Amino acid sequence: MRTRSKICGITRLEDARVAVNSGVDAIGLVFYPPSPRAVTPIQAQKIAQVIPPYVQIVGLFVNASLAEIKVTLQYVAIDVLQFHGDESPSQCATMAQQLGRRWYKAIQVRPELDVHTEIQRYAQAGASAVLLDAWHPNIKGGTGHTFDWSVFPKSNTPLILAGGLTPDNVKQAIITTTPFAVDVSGGVESAKGIKDHQLIKAFMQGVHCGSANED
Template sequence: MKVKICGITNLEDAQDAINAGADALGFVFYPKSPRFIEPFAARKIVEKLPPFVMTVGLFVNEDNSFIKQACNNAKMQLAQIIDDDNYTDFNSLDVRYIKVLRAQSKEDIDNISADDFVLVDAFVESFGGEGKRVALEWFDKKNNTNIILAGGLNENNLQELKGFKFYGLDVSSGVEASKGKKDKQKMINFINAANEI
């Protein structure tokens, strides 16, 4: 099970996440988030990371030029994009990306193409990090091997995901001591629990 720890704001949390076994680190380039980080501040962290760790920039309703510039400035390998307002032209975006589906119904899940990897999060007005969960029954009898699940995950509820065969998990608030500051033990416990699914 792949695990991304999102909302990294400092080097210590990044190193603790990697030592806990995280496959990817997420950096939030959405100014209204309490986990927001400037691209060049993220770059300073990224330049100190060991190899084989994926770096992911989170964007909310941004155009192509901003996404490309921020990814370049922060040395992001992947853009994770919420595009509810259709700011992003995915056809001409020359940055590797994954779309975020903020699911509000089972129909949203049913419409996911088997050809694309998608990150599915619960719909909240503030664009994530609120601990709200997606209804698991929406994924029943579906091939979920191209889906990364986010929203309301923590070490205590991962056993509920057994059998769904998600590609990966994305966690932020579930491994925090406070908004923007991770808890080392919670990250270790989360990844250990994810490996048991």
């Protein structure tokens, strides 16, 4: 099975175009103001206009209210909601249902976390996938750190690997974990929120090579 890919934290039109032309399956727009990769709904609307059919737009929210997400959806046609905060399974499911969107949950892999149980909790609530990210006590995603890939589980739920991925390690990451998809942000940047076009292309080459070499 081909490993899907998402470039997250897109803030510029030119970065979105390069990501699309390099073969990504999705781009991520961050609607979390404290993030250096955050965009406003109006900025997101402009970026979305250059995204063609068959490339999905994922909206990343951190502990956002239903009203806040509704405002964003008035500006940009988000395909999938990514809940990246402390949202419970029921909160995710309720908001997604009211908004008429599919959703998935990002889980930070802490050392003491029962990953299998967490995946099951969100899957039972209706998550289309679960994203496994590196844990950081203060940062919600984009940490630049990896977690121990040996704990990456097998699951009937589509799993997305994130955290510290780069053009140099994504091939091995895919071979080691066999995820449904990989998600990168800081690993293809020249500065926070500014994507490096050569790194995007190199990352996507690594994704293709990793997929071809999966056991």
